[in-house]
Amino acid sequence: MVTTEDTLPLLPAKPPRRRRRWWSAVVWLMAVPFVIWAAARVLGLDSGFPAVQLIAFTPYVAAASLVPLVVAVLTKRLWPAVVTAVATIALAACVLPRWISDSGTEPDGGTVIRVMSVNMLMGGADPKTIVDLVKQYDVDLVAFQEYTAEAKAALAQTGLEAVLPNAVSYPRPGVTGSAVYSRFPVSDLGYREFPSSFGQAQAAVRVPGAVDVRVESVHPCAPSNSRGAGCWERDIVQEPAATPGGAVNLLIGDFNATLDHEKFRAVLDKGYRDAADVVGAGFEASWPYDERWFIPGVTLDHVVADKRVGVRKVSVHLMPNSDHKAVFAELVLPKAQ
Template sequence: MAMLLWALVAVCVLWVTLSCLPAGWDGRVPVLPYLIALQPFLWIPMAVVCVAALCLGEMPAATGALVAAVLAVARRPLTNHTQRVSARESLERAEHATAQLTVMTLNCRYGRADARAIVRAVRERGITVLALEELDDALVAALEREGLRELLPHRCLGEGKESDNGGFNGIWTKDEPVATAADVASIPAADVPAAVLRAGGATVLLAAAHTKSPMRGPCDWSDGIRGLARLIVHTTPAAAADAAFDAVVVMGDLNADIDHPSFRTLLKAGFRDAGLAAASRRQPTFPRWLPWPRIVLDHVLFTDRLAVTRTAAFVVEGTDHLALTATLAV
């Protein structure tokens, strides 16, 4: 029995180390992205092993399981935490801001999200930029009928393709954009539509992204995530070579979190995750129908010119993700 307990502890420790793989390696084997996504909950089986070992009088195994459980909880490398802006820093920077953007992102699950609920959320929450993923033509038409154009009159849609991950992406804005582009990131996934806005004296590129899920190809999943880092080094959107911008915001279902090495590529490139930088707690967004356990798949990423003051997640009927909002100070 002791051998079995130690074997379970060893499996847990090895599982935790998967998040330390080099970026891109997590996309080499189809099961790896899923195993890494479940790491936040590894403390549960280790707690069970610890209790079982105590009941059997196997103190060394119980100690090993306890250490493994602690490792699972504190699994994120310290280098990740150096990438985030603290809540205090964000609030201090927000005090000097002259404008703000209230953004919202939602995976619409093959176009099945409730259009009326989306428009109601935009109205009641004062959304100024809306990013939607997994759209279809029927949902876009339903949003128009429900009055989305009256609230956010400007839009840019990606082109629907057979290779899309459940549908195309779209972005709506309250203010008229300086420029728009149907695809600003050539990644193996749905088009990444974007709008360039002027806010607080800055020119901000805002993009809606939906990287492929691992089941549609782990290599494309990893390449798509890491490919978004190229948006930071761009100085112009594809649609307007003369419209430089000062900050970048990427919103959407990225099918990954900070535990995934591929996702951490974005943080190392200079993106900040609103969920890490906001004073409020992180916002797990999937699956909608389970209050716990949920994982973080949807993100609002931004570059240094901006600061986040708050985030929130809430239910929109018809989809399997929660909607995610963030208030960004410019």
């Protein structure tokens, strides 16, 4: 005899309440770091150690934030999924635009200038590679950081001065030396020395047919530890503002910062654009180059130009015996009035 109970379908057993709570806790623990990171990035809360160092890796964190989102969705945890989705969208909004070109129009009748930045790692960067890059890309101007007397002699011996005969150079031992080499005539505007003892060579460059140009070889203090983070913050805020009614300013060099640093974005807010961001090359990592370092690459080196300047291309290039890659940019300067 078959009873009514025997004919009822078997319902799946619900997981024990303890297991459901455990999964919820795990998903929240996965989500919370990404929420905190997104809030810090959006609100510019990246001051001090180790926030200054960590915020540089925001693009990797943005990609990794998909993991807790997927876990929350698969485990049907509604609120963790919603919160994580908000964090993922916020991080994506911060980083994805640097993949998208927004170069726009160039100055009418503008003059093309090709520039390059090289951090020489205490003067050790290979001079032949530098000269070869200058010749290959028809570079008009190079900004050097960590430029020493030995580097100056090596560059001269390798033939850089035959290609870029005009220079403003401040060789220093270690990491504080700076220089600007140019195909065009230059005037020495001095050495901007920060309280940290890091400094930047400043040059006025007379480019035929273009407005007056001022160039600085940028190199604020490196935020490599808690003390360095403080001196980096004090240095980078002293980068000069653009002068829309005067000379075109170009800040070229190792900012020790990425687009995810609030203080670097504050520099851009002074009237500049980041050349790599303009052409959709904002993820071209320039540090570290040393293959012995197991560190994800980040974009610390930049060509930052007055908003009047057009940008055609940006690329990075291997630089033996340095921990940075060289950064090349082709710019278009507004014509002289």
